[in-house]
Amino acid sequence: MQKNLKLKALVLFLGTLFFSANGLTIDKKTAIRIEKEIKKYKPEIIETRRFLHMNPELSNQEYETAKLVASKLMSLGLEVKTGVAKTGVVALLNGSQQGITIGIRADMDALPIQELSNVPYKSLNNGVMHACGHDIHTSIVLGTAMVMNTLRDKIKGNIKFIFQPAEEGVAPGQEGGALLMIKEGVLEDPAVGVIFGLHVWPEDLGQVFFSPGSIMASLDRFQIIIKGKSSHGAKPNEGIDAIVLASQVVVSLQSIISRTIEPSDPAVISIGKIEGGTKSNIIAEKVLLEGTVRTLSASSREKIPRLIEDVVRGITHPFGADYIFNYKKGPPSVYNHPELATIMLPTLSAVLGETNVNTLKPQMVAEDFSYYCQQIPGFYFLLGVKNPENKTMAPLHNPYFNPDERSIPLGIKIMCHLLLDCLEHQSHLEDHSH
Secondary structure, X not given: OHHHXXXXXXXXXXXXXXXXXXXXXXXXXXXXXXXXXXXXXXXHHHHHHHHHHHOOOOOOOOHHHHHHHXXXXXXXXXXXXXXXXXXXXXXXXXXXEEEEEEEEEEEOOOEOOOOOOOOOOOOOOOXXXXXXXXXXXXXXXXXXXXXXXXXXXXXXXXXXXXXXXXXXXXXXXXXXXXXXXXXXXXXXXXXXXXXXXXXXXXXXXXXXXXXXXXXXXXXXXXXXXXXXXXXEOOOHHHOEOHHHHHHHHHHHHHHHHHHHOOOOOOEEEEEEEEEEOOOOOEEOOEEEEEEEEEEOOHHHHHHHHHHHHHHHHHHHHHHOOEEEEEEEEOOOOEEEOHHHHHHHHHHHHHHHOHHHEEEOOOEOOOOOOHHHHHHOOEEEEEEEEEOOOOOOOOXXXXXXXXXXXXXXXXXXXXXXXXXXXXXXXXXXXXXXXX
């Protein structure tokens, strides 16, 4: 079913390239309507964002967040489903005219970080914080639903609003996030032809960052247990020092990137955790290493696990040591469909001005929006949220992360234009084909 959806979506949107040169964008009257509606809903949306920020919830625990989101959507008269992928919420807005269904996604979960900023709406949940801006994402997509609901007469098709839990990942053994949303049919009934998403970015407000093709990396995790032999620290020859071997492994793993991966194909191997040893005068019997692998290409992603194990084997076995190697694949790279990018980039330029739409080199951070992009064409951009008056801003996943709230109405405006223009392009294509 999903393969058929993807093929149909590709055929439909590849055809719209014929119209992209015409710069089909919404008329000025509709643009003014969007501005008025955003202004009307802005106080409610800002209030909602602050409530979400004060009451953050971890992955697969977004119960109160989901209740708030669902109640807002139900008050608009939309078809709302709750409990999707545990705590997810999905709403369907039917336009006044026939057409395809397009999706827009927001993630809702927070991070296990203690907030240190002193904003009036500081997190009330100890050790939990919206340090990745998902409260902003949720508010933007909610606001988009509110505004688009008043523009049903302009909607040539349907819009599916997807509020997703657990983007930040789930505990071992659990399911969640985009993969579970897809598994539970979020892209079906009705079938979604294309999907839009965004992420806050610590750059100047008013700036948007985008690139066709891969914009974010895949995310894999691995664990290596090096098994040596314990002995007294004064007699290392009687043992097999797992710490020395682990040290060699950590250093040697970097040669995989520098000596076996094509230099023009970015990849990262990072060790983030080392545990080993029991006492200063005892040769360690066992060392645990945990790390992450980030790649942009499928070929490097497939190759690196084998290369890691080759390095570990080559270091441990000659000394009589052994190892256990576990490798777990996570989200693939976020891929902006190039043809869809060609169609929609003029909309970004029309809304923001060409000088404010920046080409971005692929980033080695990851996002599970990528799972949607595996199924249907996706369009994903980064929205600047730094107050331009400030020289610097705390990065994502930082206890001082504090995005400028003026990014919310701007994000709503961008999304409204993208959605309407996308449906308009598809409508023109269908008219042309008749």
